[in-house]
Structures are given as C-alpha cells and as structure tokens.
Amino acid sequence: MRVVIAGAGAVGRSVAQELIDNGHTVLLIDKSPSSIRSDIVPDAQWLLADACELSSLAEAQLESADVVISSTGDDKANLVISLLAKTEFAVPRTVGRVNHPSNEWLFSESWGVDVSVSTPRLMAALVEEAVAIGDLVRLFTFRQSNANLVELTMPEDSPFVGKRVREVPWPDDVVLVAILRDQSIQTPDSDRSLEAGDELLFVTPEDAEDRLGELLSPKG
Numbered sequence: 325m326r327v328v329i330a331g332a333g334a335v336g337r338s339v340a341q342e343l344i345d346n347g348h349t350v351l352l353i354d355k356s357p358s359s360i361r362s363d364i365v366p367d368a369q370w371l372l373a374d375a376c377e378l379s380s381l382a383e384a385q386l387e388s389a390d391v392v393i394s395s396t397g398d399d400k401a402n403l404v405i406s407l408l409a410k411t412e413f414a415v416p417r418t419v420g421r422v423n424h425p426s427n428e429w430l431f432s433e434s435w436g437v438d439v440s441v442s443t444p445r446l447m448a449a450l451v452e453e454a455v456a457i458g459d460l461v462r463l464f465t466f467r468q469s470n471a472n473l474v475e476l477t478m479p480e481d482s483p484f485v486g487k488r489v490r491e492v493p494w495p496d497d498v499v500l501v502a503i504l505r506d507q508s509i510q511t512p513d514s515d516r517s518l519e520a521g522d523e524l525l526f527v528t529p530e531d532a533e534d535r536l537g538e539l540l541s542p543k544g
Contacts, residue, residue: 325349328389330375330405331396332359335421339393340368353384376404378412386413395421403435410436439466460537463525471527479541480520490514495535498528 325348329336332354340350344367354360355374362370373380375394386392392409394402402420409415420431422442431440464473478485484492489500489512503510504523510516518524528536 325390326388327351327391327393328353328384328386328409329393329395330354330402331394331421332356332361332370333395333397336393336395337361337365339395340365344368351384351389353380376401376408378408381405381408381413386415389413389415391415391417391419393419393421397423399423399427399430403430403437406431407436410438459541460533462533466527471529472533474526474528474533474536476524476526476537476540478518478520478522478524482518482520482540483542484518484540485520487518488514489516489518492518493539495528495532495539498526498532498536501525501527 327340327343327348328351329340330353332340332352336352336354340352343350344365349369350365350367351369351371352365353371353373353375355372357372360370360372362368371380371384373383375381375384375396386409389409392405392415394405394409396402396405399422402422406418406420409418417438418436419439419441420435420437422428422431422440425442428440428442431437459476461475462472463475466472494500500512502525503512503516503518504525505519505521524540526536
C-alpha cells in the first residue's frame with residue numbers, strides 16, 4: 325500500500341515508521357526544511373513542498389496513493405489537503421488529524437475526510453477505558469458506516485459472567501470483535517466464556533450502545 329503523509333512533524337514521522345515497519349511505502353511531505361528528517365525515518369520518501377498546493381500534490385503523484393493522511397498541526401491545512409486528495413486525485417481513503425476538538429465537526433465527507441482522528445478525544449477515551457469498569461467507552465467513530473468502536477470491561481456482577489458468547493442475546497447489529505484478557509487478545513468464539521475483568525471490544529451503531537451497556541452491566 326502506498327501512503328502519503330502531509331505533515332512530517334513528530335506525529336507524521338511516528339505514523340510513517342509504523343507503516344513502514346508493516347511493509348507499506350510511505351511518502352512524507354512538509355513545507356518546512358527543518359521537518360525533513362530523513363535520518364529519523366530513512367526508509368521513507370521525502371518531499372519538501374506545501375501540501376496545500378495542487379502542484380505539490382501532483383508532484384507527489386497523489387493519484388497513485390491508496391491513503392492520504394493529513395497530519396499537520398493546522399486543522400485548516402488538514403481539511404484542504406483531504407479535500408484536494410479526494411476531489412482532485414480520487415484518493416480512495418483519507419485520514420484527517422483533528423488538533424482542536426471544536427473543529428471536529430468539520431472533518432466529514434463534505435471536506436473529503438473519510439476518517440478523522442481527534443487526539444484529545446482519543447486520549448480522553450483511553451483514560452476512561454483505563455479506569456471505567458462496567459461503563460461503555462467509545463474509542464473511535466467510523467464516519468462512513470455510522471458505527472463506533474466501543475469498549476466495556478465486564479464487572480463482577482454482570483449477569484453474563486461465566487456465560488458463553490453464544491448465550492448472550494446481543495442487540496441487533498452489534499459485533500463483538502475481540503476479548504482482551506490477561507494482556508492477550510482472545511477471539512470471540514461462540515463457545516468462549518466471559519469473565520469478570522474481560523475487556524470487550526465491539527463495533528456497534530450508536531443507537532445500540534445504551535442497550536449493550538444495560539445488557540452487560542445493568543445499573544440498579
């Protein structure tokens with residue numbers, strides 16, 4: 325997969341290295357000469373250019389990219405880059421970094437953003453996930469499908485502790501995708517039992533979240 329990352333700061337470089345380690349081809353673009361640090365990510369391709377300019381994106385051959393990630397520290401730039409990538413170069417998948425939570429509503433399909441990643445919201449969700457037992461925590465939103473990735477840690481008083489996955493009357497459209505137990509990932513096989521302290525990961529539509537939480541962790 326060919327990935328183009330606009331913004332070669334600490335975030336962009338870290339993402340680039342992860343993708344390269346997973347076998348992908350990565351091009352990093354940045355308009356600041358001080359950000360061109362090929363010594364830090366030597367296996368990436370580099371381009372000194374303004375990713376908000378059509379000519380720069382053409383030079384980067386965006387039409388051959390599978391994914392474009394706009395990861396600059398400027399939300400306006402990230403929106404422009406995503407929109408140009410989608411409308412001018414028909415990039416199949418765009419990911420936009422949200423720096424300020426108040427701008428999150430802008431990162432939608434109307435601006436060419438397929439997936440938005442809000443660092444403040446993600447950090448808050450991870451904090452909640454670390455301390456919340458029995459409460460449903462939303463980790464991520466898939467905008468194109470109107471579905472969310474959510475987590476719930478099974479409390480000891482859940483009525484389904486000790487039950488098998490297939491014995492739980494899951495709400496419609498809810499998919500259990502993984503069980504995290506003892507620092508390992510368990511597949512949610514139908515015969516696998518649920519234990520107190522299990523971290524359950526689901527993909528679910530928003531309107532099923534309350535029903536899911538009440539099912540596994542009824543209050544009162």
